[in-house]
Amino acid sequence: MSDKAIQEHPFYERTLDSEQIFQGRVISLQVDTVSLPNGESATREIVRHPGAVAVLALVDNKMLVVEQFRKPLEKLQVEIPAGKLDQGEEPVAAAARELEEETGYRAKSLQHLSSFSTSPGFADEIIHLYFTNDVTKGDIHLDDDEFLTCEAITLDQAISYIDEGRICDSKTLLAVYAWRIYTLTGSF
Structure with missing residues (x-):
């Protein structure tokens, strides 16, 4: 429109x-x-909000996730790698940067899955979600105020994390359900 x-x-x-x-x-x-x-x-x-990116990255049919403390929720949270866009930065470049910074993996290619608003009732933030299963291992480069651990989990583990409330953010929920569709059909 x-x-x-x-x-x-x-x-x-x-x-x-x-x-x-x-x-x-x-x-x-x-x-x-x-x-x-x-x-x-x-x-x-x-x-x-300047917008953000998130990456559904699969390594050996496991999803890369990070666990970190989220102050607004006052709890540890398991999420896919993500971060805000820097001024003037293209979303695909930010997705590659965030994936490497938080997990140490470099994406050889990234496929755009969706862009969505997180809370349109009060915020203008848009998250751009990307997919890759074509990565190479590199080094983690965390920001000075960033403390997290990275692991690779199976789809069954991801579903369990949702049931347990360890995964409860929209970008990771969307990624897990997209992964489930990808596993069942071979495409998104």
């Missing part, structure tokens, strides 16, 4: 005012006042 068509849609919310409340290293927060379709106005709190 074109920008013009969106702005002409009866549910479109026109921005009347916008105030930036916070500017951080990763996100910013703004509060917008919008005009509703019924003529009333409302407030929308919006998190701005």
